[in-house]
Amino acid sequence: MEAVVSKSPSVCEECRGRYYRLSTTADRALARVCSCxxxxxxxxxxxxxxxxxxxxxxxxxxxxxxxxxxxxxxxxLRSRVEAFNHVGIPGVLARAGFDNYLPFHEAHDAAKQAATRFAFGYRRGAPSRGFIISGPVGSGKTHLLTAALAHLVLEVGIHARYLEISLLFADIRRGFQEGKSGGEIIGPLSEVDVLAIDELGRGRGSPFEMETLDELIARRYNAGRTTLFATNYSLEPERKSRAHPRSGYRSTAEEAALPRDTELLRDRVGERIYSRLCEMCEFVSLPPETPDHRRTRQELHPRASKPRAVGH
Ligand SMILES: Nc1ncnc2c1ncn2[C@@H]1O[C@H](COP(=O)(O)OP(=O)(O)OP(=O)(O)O)[C@@H](O)[C@H]1O
Ligand SMILES: [Mg+2]
Ligand SMILES: [Zn+2]
Ligand SMILES: [Zn+2]
Structure with missing residues (x-):
């Protein structure tokens, strides 16, 4: 890790020797230089x-x-803190790091390792494969994306952006009304060192959305830039066969009782984007049974009404 300051023996209790502190605003995570x-x-x-x-x-x-x-x-340090404040990490995940991502499920361990390997192995200017993490609701996908971005921006000095896909579409639509072209919004996103696109596959799948996504990913792919993704959709290239193991026959009632296959990301984003993802990213899957940490937390702390940011 390229630490800005070598940690002193008497560690500041406020920042734990990091020299910056993280906090939450209504919509995004903010960093500031510690008073020490x-x-x-x-x-x-x-x-x-x-x-x-x-x-x-x-x-x-x-x-x-x-x-x-x-x-x-x-x-x-000040310029890294300033850069962090432009990443756009959601406020609720302001303190999401690798240190507070806990292995509640064995799949968490593998996912954390992939994200850590990426974040600690990234070198500015050198080609670096990103990762795409798939999993059910509340399984910690955004936590790992933002942990990787925070490490890169604050500890290494890389420029990064976090983007929730539906907000990108909304931004471009709003831009159109203000007379801006889609390219004006996509341009800077194509150029940032590391871009994390969350909720890939969400949306209406309209021609406008597909073209926007295609342009953004193709531009980054062509420039060899690193992109990270999270999605609720399955990364499998094909739907698993539903044939009956013994007879190949299943009644309508049996069929209805089966758990529904998770929809495939490939179907959601199309062949062109899926093909690029295969080259741009390591595929990481949290299985469908991975618990929803929001619900687990609610069951353990039923009186905590507000979402609690993890960490120190
Ligand atoms: N393994 C974990 N260790 C610690 N906290 C976790 C872990 N997994 C999830 N969380 C916490 O649970 C909450 C939900 O996680 P997160 O937002 O990353 O889920 P997600 O997979 O992105 O869900 P969604 O599909 O709804 O977007 C966050 O506060 C996150 O910090
Ligand atoms: Mg998420
Ligand atoms: Zn301090
Ligand atoms: Zn100085």
Whole structure:
């Protein structure tokens, strides 16, 4: 991890040595620099420090040492905090991290490993495969997406955006009324280092929605940029066979009693997008029986009426 500041032995209780704090507003997650960094011990508030560098400009002269002005760690921290505040992470998941994603179900463990491997392995400028996580309601998909984004933005200094697909469609429709083209909204989203698209497959599947999605994913795919996804739909390429194991015959009543197959993402987004996803992402599936953590929490804490953000 490229930590901004080496953690000091006397760790601040407010930020636990991270030098930033996370909070929730009505609609999004916000970060701010912790008060323990109010006066920077490294630059005295200048924002820059002098560092000694060594470089060989000519073989004849050999290596030369020189002093250069570089941004102080407090300045780097401030710009990462500012960048985090533009990611658009939902407020309720402001504190969702890898440390507070718990293995309530064995599938959680595998999903967390895939997301952690991605987030800790990502290198700016190097091609990096993302992940797509599929699972039932409340199984922790958005938690893992946002944990990966928070790590990349705050600990590594990567530019990222979180996007719920239906809000993107709504934004573009609103933009049309204000005279903006769809491209004006899609353009910046195509260029961000890492984009997380949540609720993939949701929506009416209208030609407008399919074209918008197709353009966004194709642009990112062509530019080799990393995209993460979460979806409630199955990642299976084909519907599982429903043939009866013994006779191949099943009565209408038996058929009706069977659990419905989860709808396939491939059917929802179409062949072109599905094909690109196969190349762009590692597929991670939380099985249909993965518990809904919102309900579990409600059963354990029935009096807690408001959704509780996890974490410290
Ligand atoms: N394994 C877990 N450890 C800790 N908290 C969890 C875990 N799984 C889910 N949660 C918490 O449960 C709540 C719901 O999780 P989340 O929003 O990620 O679910 P989801 O799979 O995205 O659901 P949906 O399909 O409805 O969008 C969040 O507050 C999240 O922090
Ligand atoms: Mg979600
Ligand atoms: Zn602090
Ligand atoms: Zn400083």
């Amino acid at each position: 960094m109010a006066t920077c011990a490294h630059c005295g508030g200048q924002g820059y420090v002098l560092t000694v560098r060594e470089e060989t400009f000519s073989q004849k002269v050999g290596p030369r040492r020189y002093e250069a002005v570089t941004p102080c760690i407090c300045r780097v």
